[in-house]
Amino acid sequence: MSLAHGxxxxxxxxxxxxxxxxKRFLLLHAAxxxxxxxxxxxxxxxxxxxxxxxALLGERGWRLMGDEFALLDLEGGLLHPFPxxxxxxxxxxxLFDHVEPERLGPLLRGTPKGTIRHLRPNKQAxxxxxxxxxxxxxxxxxxxxxxxxxxRPVGAAxxxxxxxxxxxxxxxxxxxxxxxxxxxIGACPxxxxxxxxxxxxxxxxxxxxxxxx
Amino acid sequence: xxxxxxxxxxPDAVRSVELEGLTALYHRPSGMTHILAPPxxxxxxxxxxxPADAAEILxxxxxxxxxASGEDAEAAIxxxxxxxxxxxxxxxx
Numbered sequence: 001m002s003l004a005h006g007x008x009x010x011x012x013x014x015x016x017x018x019x020x021x022x023k024r025f026l027l028l029h030a031a032x033x034x035x036x037x038x039x040x041x042x043x044x045x046x047x048x049x050x051x052x053x054x055a056l057l058g059e060r061g062w063r064l065m066g067d068e069f070a071l072l073d074l075e076g077g078l079l080h081p082f083p084x085x086x087x088x089x090x091x092x093x094x095l096f097d098h099v100e101p102e103r104l105g106p107l108l109r110g111t112p113k114g115t116i117r118h119l120r121p122n123k124q125a126x127x128x129x130x131x132x133x134x135x136x137x138x139x140x141x142x143x144x145x146x147x148x149x150x151x152r153p154v155g156a157a158x159x160x161x162x163x164x165x166x167x168x169x170x171x172x173x174x175x176x177x178x179x180x181x182x183x184x185i186g187a188c189p190x191x192x193x194x195x196x197x198x199x200x201x202x203x204x205x206x207x208x209x210x211x212x213x
Numbered sequence: 214x215x216x217x218x219x220x221x222x223x224p225d226a227v228r229s230v231e232l233e234g235l236t237a238l239y240h241r242p243s244g245m246t247h248i249l250a251p252p253x254x255x256x257x258x259x260x261x262x263x264p265a266d267a268a269e270i271l272x273x274x275x276x277x278x279x280x281a282s283g284e285d286a287e288a289a290i291x292x293x294x295x296x297x298x299x300x301x302x303x304x305x306x
Contacts, residue, residue, distance in 0.1 A: 156232035178239040
């Protein structure tokens with residue numbers, strides 16, 4: 001990787017350190033946002049849009065807890081924030097043109113992940129970075145330009161398997177990981193969400209969130 | 214020929230959680246997680262700490278659940294036992 005892409009290298013190094021070294025929490029490769037003291041967890045394959053969705057929600061009245069790692073407490077079942085820089089990629093970069101310029105990093109073109117620009121989480125996210133939240137909803141977003149907006153329930157066993165795959169330290173934590181993950185699944189409904197554009201994704205998220213009450 | 218008898222780890226060697234009809238099971242001796250569909254969890258429960266062959270397991274399960282009996286049912290239990298054996302959750306004596 002070239003020196004010009006050093007910021008991306010630093011980010012990847014930090015992610016690797018978290019993924020391999022974290023023992024206090026069950027680590028999920030997932031984005032988390034919070035509203036009214038409750039957390040929405042979004043996980044999916046690379047390109048599913050969880051990071052972009054979390055960042056957008058973070059600019060629209062939600063608190064961004066993290067776009068890359070969700071930290072699940074092994075004892076109490078709370079999600080802890082990790083609001084590191086958001087790594088905006090390719091088309092997602094233009095969605096954040098309106099934010100304060102000092103929150104945006106340099107445009108990194110031609111990286112192994114395409115064009116990248118880092119976005120600093122906003123003041124609200126940083127000031128509340130020590131405040132955990134109780135998980136309330138798990139979403140598995142899937143982006144596809146030709147997909148019809150759709151929501152479907154996901155069975156508990158499938159949620160369990162998908163979250164073990166999304167965890168970087170489930171196996172290392174042993175029984176504590178099993179207990180915390182099954183506790184999370186027992187406490188939260190889960191939905192798969194297909195969306196063709198960010199507006200429909202945001203509308204589906206708000207609709208699902210309202211239906212929780 | 215005598216039919217194979219199986220033994221499982223003691224009940225406290227596993228921790229299980231039901232997930233809408235399926236069972237997530239953490240096996241403490243191996244540290245492995247398994248997802249089981251019925252009747253595999255019921256077979257493990259039926260063996261408990263007391264070894265049994267397929268016919269005996271079927272009888273024990275029948276004491277608690279309403280299920281079919283006969284050769285087909287025994288064959289189904291044997292098939293599940295083979296899967297549980299491959300997963301390391303039961304052992305052949």
